[in-house]
């Protein structure tokens with residue numbers, strides 16, 4: 001196995017594109033190294049991207065934020081301005097693992113590991129985040145909901161890597177939230193995760209919303225019908241019920257020891273409603 005730590009994106013892309021066998025990007029390594037130890041993957045080439053400045057920066061851009069794909073959860077949690085504007089995204093990233101894991105784990109790795117239960121992904125999708133991707137063919141932007149195709153399957157092609165995420169400008173009167181259900185209090189994989197981002201206008205009416213669900217399908221879902229159920233409403237109980245119903249209708253989960261289909265579907269509705277109410281409270285304060 002070869003380990004490389006290029007200092008530029010061009011060098012990283014060239015290494016990944018030229019590799020013959022399995023080549024993997026290394027960010028925090030909290031998924032990759034565990035999988036290597038368990039012999040689930042045996043890469044011939046590992047390209048550590050943490051030396052590439054663009055993957056490690058957090059900066060304002062065009063009224064929004066540009067967040068490097070290799071920024072750790074701990075670093076995101078320490079960024080008070082980002083946390084104030086995108087509390088749901090930062091909270092979701094900060095739910096990943098323990099304090100030790102937080103010092104390594106990144107949102108790029110969380111997305112590119114390709115788990116439908118990845119915690120930061122529903123929050124990023126609800127936020128309308130766009131992944132900036134670099135590859136042998138140049139740069140392209142992909143909405144986060146289009147990166148993952150299924151368990152361990154991504155729409156990235158050979159040689160491509162996620163450089164950063166763009167979080168759009170936050171309109172006045174908007175807020176986001178992410179909630180997950182896990183059997184333990186921490187250090188567990190989401191049985192259901194729900195991210196909601198919404199904007200309220202005059203008279204407290206919801207003018208825009210995005211709803212995303214994790215761990216209830218083969219990939220993290222953008223649930224447009226759930227957003228449509230609350231746009232144009234004040235999120236009063238009847239709208240909350242329609243939101244819950246739309247969230248449940250989108251679920252096609254697996255049935256396993258951590259949650260039956262019925263349980264995951266039920267919890268998806270409850271968490272979506274609760275996340276929407278937290279997002280609403282935050283929107284009213286903005």
Ligand SMILES: Cc1cc2nc3c(=O)[nH]c(=O)nc-3n(C[C@H](O)[C@H](O)[C@H](O)COP(=O)(O)OP(=O)(O)OC[C@H]3O[C@@H](n4cnc5c(N)ncnc54)[C@H](O)[C@@H]3O)c2cc1C
Pocket residue numbers: 024025026027028029030031032033034049069070095096097098101104105106107108109110111112113114117118119120160161162163187188189190
């Ligand atoms: C004890 C423990 C607890 C955990 N708890 C949680 C949890 O609560 N919630 C949760 O969602 N996850 C959890 N995880 C899983 C893991 O920590 C997260 O998925 C984390 O975000 C992965 O990020 P990373 O930087 O460590 O990724 P890495 O392990 O470096 O990479 C993961 C995968 O993504 C690829 N990759 C990484 N970065 C990029 C990039 N920029 N472009 C293209 N491909 C890339 C790698 O090649 C690899 O295949 C836990 C893991 C451990 C060990």
